[in-house]
Amino acid sequence: MTKLDTSENRIIAPVDFQAPTGETSRARFKMTGTHWALIVIGFFSLLFITFISLAKSIELRAISASLNSPEKFNRVAANISISAYIKLPLGNRMLVLPGTYQVAVSADGYAPVSQSIDVSEQRHQQFELVLQRLPGALEIVLPEQLEAKVLVDGELAGSIPGVITGIPAGKRQITVDAPLFRPSTQSILVRGKGETQTLSMALVPAWAEYSFTSEPSGAAVIVDGELLGETPIATKLEEGTHELVIEAAKYKPFSQTIAVVAEQGLVIPTISLEPADGILELSSEPTGAAVVLNQQFKGVTPLSLSVRPHAEQSVKVYKAGFKLADQVLLLEPNQKQVSNVALEPDIINVRLSVSPADATVLVDGAVRGSGSQTLALNTLPHTISVRKPGYRSQTLxxxxxxxxxxxxxxxxxxxxxxxxxxxxxxxxxxxGHQMKLFKTLGLVKMGSSRRENGRRSNEVEYQAELTKPFYVAVHETTNKQFRAFKKTHNSGNYKGKSLDANKAPAVNISWQEAALYCNWLSELEGFDPFYQTVSGYVSGLNPAANGYRLLTEVEWAWLARNKSDGLLVYPWGASNTPATKVANFADQKAAELLAFTLADYDDGYRGPSPVGRFPENHRGLHDLAGNAAEWVNDWYSARGNTELGSAILKDPLGPSIGEFHVIRGASWAKGYLPQLRLAYRDYGAKGKFDVGFRVARYAGLNKSN
Structure with missing residues (x-):
C-alpha cells in the first residue's frame, strides 16, 4: 500500500492549462486496501451505532430464599449466561436487543436453573433468577446403638444407623421412632447445599421386662401373633395392651390380655396349662341324628366334638324313627377318634281296621295289601291311605x-x-232363617177320606213319594226378614189390629212376591235361583237348582200330616177340640174381629203372634198349622196332582200352569173347625191378611239317581 505524503512543507505549484487531445489516455480509479479497510470500519461503525441505539440495558440477578425467613430472598453469587449473539456487558448490566433469550444460572450448592426471559422495548430492565438450595444430609447420633425409623416433617425419610440424605433445606421436624422407645421429635435448621449436619437426640424407654414360666416348661410364648421364644423366658415388651398366648403340644392354649407400663417390669406367676381336649369325629347312618354329650345337645351328625380327656364321656345319638344309641368314651389329650353309629329302626306294630274288607291299603304311597291288618312301622310320621272304587278315599x-x-x-x-x-x-x-234338613223321606198320602168330617171336594186322595232331600225353614218368614228384600213392605192391619210387627209373619204378600223373595235370598247366599223370571215376573221353574223356593204341596203335607203311625187330622190329633195351646188360631179373644172362633180356646193372641211362640210339631217345625197360612209352590187344581198320572208321583211340583196357587194350613184368623184340618186346601193369587210363607231348598243328591 502507498503511504500518503503528509509533510507540511510540500508546495503545490501551479501549471499551465493544457487541453486534452484524443491521443491522451484516460486515468482509471483503483480500490486499494485502504479503501476496503475504510469501508469495513464504516460498516461496523454503523452496526455499532445501530446496536447502541436499539439495545436495552438489562440486569440479571441470581437470588435464593432465606433459610430463616423463606419469604425473604438474598442475592447469590452465580455464573449467568445468556443466549444473545450480540451483547455488550457494562459492569453488572449488559446491552442486548429486544427479544426472547434463554438464561442459564449456576452456583455452588444450588440446583442449576435455565430460564427464558423476554426483553421488551423498555430502556432499563431487571430480571431475578431464583435458585433452590440443594438438599442437605443429616447424621443422627443416639446414646446407644439402635435401629430406628427417621421421619422428616412426619414423612418417612430413612432409617438409622446411617446418614439421612435428601432433606430439603429449611426448618425441619425430625422424629426418631425406635422399637421399645417412645418417639422423639426435634427441630433443626437444615442448611442444605449437600452439607451433612449432625443431630444428637435422646430416646425415652417405652418398655418393661416381663418374665414368663409355665407348667410344663418349653411352651411357646406368642405376643400379638409373634413368637418370642419358649418358657422360661424374660423379654422386653413395649408399653400398651398386648395379646399373650402360651401354648404347648397336647395342652390347651392359654391366652390373656396384658397391659404393659413402661419401666415397670413384671414376673408372671407360673402358668399351668390344661391338657388339650380329645376330638370325636361323629357320624351316623342315616345322617342328621341329634347328638347329646353329657346331657347337653351338641348338634346333628356329622359333627366334630371337643371332649375332656381322662374322663368318661356319655354320648347319645338319636333320630326320629330309630332307637337311641348310647356309648361311653375315654380319650387322651389331643386324641382323635372317628366313630360311625349305625342306628337301628324303632319298629312298632299298628293294628289297622278297614271297611270294606277288600279296600286297598297304602303306606307312604306303597301298597300293603287289602283289608284289616297289622302294620310294622317305625316311629316316623307315616301316611296311610285306604282306597276302593266307588268309595271316597281316606288318608291320614x-x-x-x-x-x-x-x-x-x-x-x-x-x-x-x-x-x-x-x-x-x-x-x-x-x-236369619233357621234351616232344617230332611233327607229320610218316603211315601206321602195326599187328600182326605170321604168319611172325614168337613172334607171338601178338592181334597182328592192320591199317593206321592219324596226322594229329594230338602231344607225347610223352622219358622215362617217374618216382616223384618221380608223387609230386607223389600224395604217398603207393610203387612198392614186388620180392623185396627197391626199385622206389621218385626217378628210377626209377613202377610199381605202375593205368591209372586214370595217367589221373588226366594230368588233374592238365593242370590244373596250364592245359590242357583229356583224360579225363572221374565221382566221381573216368575215364568217357570228350574227343578235342578239348589236355590231357595216355596215348599211343594206334597212336602208341606208330609211335614204337617204324615207320621209313621198314620195321618193327623188336626194339628193336635183326631179330637174335635185342642187340649192345649198347640197353635195360633181364632180364639175367644179374636171374637170381636172374626166371625168364626174356637169355643173355649185361648191361645193368648188376638192377632198374629211372633213366630215360634207355640210348640214345634212332630217334625220340629213351628207354626206350620197356625199363625199364618202359607203359600206353597204348586199351581192350584181341584184334583191336586192327579192330573200328572195315576201312578205314585215322585217329587211332584204341581200342575204346569194355572190361575191360582195353593195355600195350606190354618191361621190366626181361622176358627171354623173344617178349616183347621191338615187336609184343608185353599188357593189364591193376591196377598191376604192371614197368608204368609216359609222358605225351603233342595239339599243335594237325588236318591233316584
Missing part, C-alpha cells in the same frame, strides 16, 4: 308310639255317604 297321618297300643279304624264312605256327612243337619242363613 300316623306317628306310631309305644305309650299306647295303637288301633286305627278307617271306614270308607260311598260318594253319597260322604256328601251327606258334609251336609249340616241345620244352619242359619244370612237373613
Amino acid at each position: 297321618e300316623v306317628v306310631p308310639t309305644r305309650t299306647n297300643q295303637q288301633l286305627i279304624s278307617i271306614n270308607l264312605l260311598t260318594e253319597e255317604q260322604h256328601y251327606w256327612a258334609q251336609v249340616p243337619a241345620e244352619y242359619t242363613n244370612r237373613v
Whole structure:
C-alpha cells in the first residue's frame, strides 16, 4: 500500500492549462486496501451505532430464599449466561436487543436453573433468577446403638444407623421412632447445599421386662401373633395392651390380655396349662341324628366334638324313627377318634281296621295289601291311605308310639255317604232363617177320606213319594226378614189390629212376591235361583237348582200330616177340640174381629203372634198349622196332582200352569173347625191378611239317581 505524503512543507505549484487531445489516455480509479479497510470500519461503525441505539440495558440477578425467613430472598453469587449473539456487558448490566433469550444460572450448592426471559422495548430492565438450595444430609447420633425409623416433617425419610440424605433445606421436624422407645421429635435448621449436619437426640424407654414360666416348661410364648421364644423366658415388651398366648403340644392354649407400663417390669406367676381336649369325629347312618354329650345337645351328625380327656364321656345319638344309641368314651389329650353309629329302626306294630274288607291299603304311597291288618312301622310320621272304587278315599297321618297300643279304624264312605256327612243337619242363613234338613223321606198320602168330617171336594186322595232331600225353614218368614228384600213392605192391619210387627209373619204378600223373595235370598247366599223370571215376573221353574223356593204341596203335607203311625187330622190329633195351646188360631179373644172362633180356646193372641211362640210339631217345625197360612209352590187344581198320572208321583211340583196357587194350613184368623184340618186346601193369587210363607231348598243328591 502507498503511504500518503503528509509533510507540511510540500508546495503545490501551479501549471499551465493544457487541453486534452484524443491521443491522451484516460486515468482509471483503483480500490486499494485502504479503501476496503475504510469501508469495513464504516460498516461496523454503523452496526455499532445501530446496536447502541436499539439495545436495552438489562440486569440479571441470581437470588435464593432465606433459610430463616423463606419469604425473604438474598442475592447469590452465580455464573449467568445468556443466549444473545450480540451483547455488550457494562459492569453488572449488559446491552442486548429486544427479544426472547434463554438464561442459564449456576452456583455452588444450588440446583442449576435455565430460564427464558423476554426483553421488551423498555430502556432499563431487571430480571431475578431464583435458585433452590440443594438438599442437605443429616447424621443422627443416639446414646446407644439402635435401629430406628427417621421421619422428616412426619414423612418417612430413612432409617438409622446411617446418614439421612435428601432433606430439603429449611426448618425441619425430625422424629426418631425406635422399637421399645417412645418417639422423639426435634427441630433443626437444615442448611442444605449437600452439607451433612449432625443431630444428637435422646430416646425415652417405652418398655418393661416381663418374665414368663409355665407348667410344663418349653411352651411357646406368642405376643400379638409373634413368637418370642419358649418358657422360661424374660423379654422386653413395649408399653400398651398386648395379646399373650402360651401354648404347648397336647395342652390347651392359654391366652390373656396384658397391659404393659413402661419401666415397670413384671414376673408372671407360673402358668399351668390344661391338657388339650380329645376330638370325636361323629357320624351316623342315616345322617342328621341329634347328638347329646353329657346331657347337653351338641348338634346333628356329622359333627366334630371337643371332649375332656381322662374322663368318661356319655354320648347319645338319636333320630326320629330309630332307637337311641348310647356309648361311653375315654380319650387322651389331643386324641382323635372317628366313630360311625349305625342306628337301628324303632319298629312298632299298628293294628289297622278297614271297611270294606277288600279296600286297598297304602303306606307312604306303597301298597300293603287289602283289608284289616297289622302294620310294622317305625316311629316316623307315616301316611296311610285306604282306597276302593266307588268309595271316597281316606288318608291320614300316623306317628306310631309305644305309650299306647295303637288301633286305627278307617271306614270308607260311598260318594253319597260322604256328601251327606258334609251336609249340616241345620244352619242359619244370612237373613236369619233357621234351616232344617230332611233327607229320610218316603211315601206321602195326599187328600182326605170321604168319611172325614168337613172334607171338601178338592181334597182328592192320591199317593206321592219324596226322594229329594230338602231344607225347610223352622219358622215362617217374618216382616223384618221380608223387609230386607223389600224395604217398603207393610203387612198392614186388620180392623185396627197391626199385622206389621218385626217378628210377626209377613202377610199381605202375593205368591209372586214370595217367589221373588226366594230368588233374592238365593242370590244373596250364592245359590242357583229356583224360579225363572221374565221382566221381573216368575215364568217357570228350574227343578235342578239348589236355590231357595216355596215348599211343594206334597212336602208341606208330609211335614204337617204324615207320621209313621198314620195321618193327623188336626194339628193336635183326631179330637174335635185342642187340649192345649198347640197353635195360633181364632180364639175367644179374636171374637170381636172374626166371625168364626174356637169355643173355649185361648191361645193368648188376638192377632198374629211372633213366630215360634207355640210348640214345634212332630217334625220340629213351628207354626206350620197356625199363625199364618202359607203359600206353597204348586199351581192350584181341584184334583191336586192327579192330573200328572195315576201312578205314585215322585217329587211332584204341581200342575204346569194355572190361575191360582195353593195355600195350606190354618191361621190366626181361622176358627171354623173344617178349616183347621191338615187336609184343608185353599188357593189364591193376591196377598191376604192371614197368608204368609216359609222358605225351603233342595239339599243335594237325588236318591233316584
